[in-house]
Amino acid sequence: MPDHPAVADHRTTVIWDPRFLDYNFGPGHPFVMEYRGLAAHLLREIAPISGGVRWQTEVPVADHGTLIRFHREEYIQLVEGASNLERRVWLDSGDTPAFPGCHDAAARIVQGSIAAVHAATEHSAPALQLGGGLHHAHRDRASGFCIYNDVALAVDEACRKVGKVAYVDIDAHHGDGVMYGFYARGDVLDIDIHQDGSSLFPGTGDVDETGVEDGAGLKVNLPLPAGAGDRALVSLFHRVVLPMLREYRPPLVILQHGVDGHAGDPLAQLQYTRAGYAEILRELLSYARSNCAGRLVVTGGGGYDPANVALTLARVGEVLGGNPDGPPLGAALPAEWRDSFAVRAKSEAPRHWSDETRATSETWSPAVEQSLVDRLESSLGRRFPRVR
Numbered sequence: 001m002p003d004h005p006a007v008a009d010h011r012t013t014v015i016w017d018p019r020f021l022d023y024n025f026g027p028g029h030p031f032v033m034e035y036r037g038l039a040a041h042l043l044r045e046i047a048p049i050s051g052g053v054r055w056q057t058e059v060p061v062a063d064h065g066t067l068i069r070f071h072r073e074e075y076i077q078l079v080e081g082a083s084n085l086e087r088r089v090w091l092d093s094g095d096t097p098a099f100p101g102c103h104d105a106a107a108r109i110v111q112g113s114i115a116a117v118h119a120a121t122e123h124s125a126p127a128l129q130l131g132g133g134l135h136h137a138h139r140d141r142a143s144g145f146c147i148y149n150d151v152a153l154a155v156d157e158a159c160r161k162v163g164k165v166a167y168v169d170i171d172a173h174h175g176d177g178v179m180y181g182f183y184a185r186g187d188v189l190d191i192d193i194h195q196d197g198s199s200l201f202p203g204t205g206d207v208d209e210t211g212v213e214d215g216a217g218l219k220v221n222l223p224l225p226a227g228a229g230d231r232a233l234v235s236l237f238h239r240v241v242l243p244m245l246r247e248y249r250p251p252l253v254i255l256q257h258g259v260d261g262h263a264g265d266p267l268a269q270l271q272y273t274r275a276g277y278a279e280i281l282r283e284l285l286s287y288a289r290s291n292c293a294g295r296l297v298v299t300g301g302g303g304y305d306p307a308n309v310a311l312t313l314a315r316v317g318e319v320l321g322g323n324p325d326g327p328p329l330g331a332a333l334p335a336e337w338r339d340s341f342a343v344r345a346k347s348e349a350p351r352h353w354s355d356e357t358r359a360t361s362e363t364w365s366p367a368v369e370q371s372l373v374d375r376l377e378s379s380l381g382r383r384f385p386r387v388r
């Protein structure tokens, strides 16, 4: 018998195994996992300020029995075969090359996202999987730099653990692999805010895609025009995301926190800033604490500007770790980290946390928003609050 009763440990778990860097498409490819490594490095330097973070740095490779819960046997065999080749072959029509060891690299990221679900349920606390968020992979094919769909497998794991789950995706790109993967499932509420498919890959995710069978009405798409920014993100979060969560009452929420919606991203044209991201993260954390026993899983996602990825995801770790405002935007970044950034990102390091100058004028107005909400209401056959 222990001398003392177990004390609940509600610290946030941050998952970063340096072997996530093995997920590497090679020089010249826009997807660079090293930017997440820079986020982990920065969070390690600043996390003592909040003291609320527990690190998990050893993540095994997900086994076949795990991958087969989402992916088709033939596809897993295709990836395994390509993984053992020295020559480069494509896993899709031209975005996602195989590379030596790609099976293990992708499957380790899957296990990291499943570990985040386990940490959130075990500790009734948030978990951040910095390496995750590969939301484009489909059951039977790679797509958009994503080989295995770690977030889909985390959704599956959450359903097994707690019965049902809400998946919220704020990546600039529509999370098609997750949405279609669970399109007929009633135990997955999927809400996706993204740049509209007429102007950005993968082209899906319009408001009339609302799910089928048991999933009818549980797939919610909010496509934004290029140029939309924090006002759109924050307002729609309040008008649509929170009311849907309150109705659905999920025991666990997964947030795919892609950073390619940030102003200045080279692949997308949205205008979010770190202030907008932090505002909705605080809201979601507060919701999860009040309604989900603290079970909030956050993953990374897309993001093609090294400073945006590193600073935004480090800030996510700080907010989840108990520092709700994050570091002051005017605060200087640690010198040793800046030196490392210059080498690893091969570009000049930012000097401080601020990103205010990166956003240009936002193409969003109350009329544009109301038009989108009207279309969503008629697709879903329900109403949302008129104003915040």
Ligand SMILES: [Zn+2]
Binding pocket: 171, 172, 173, 258, 260, 301, 302, 303
């Ligand atoms: Zn993306």
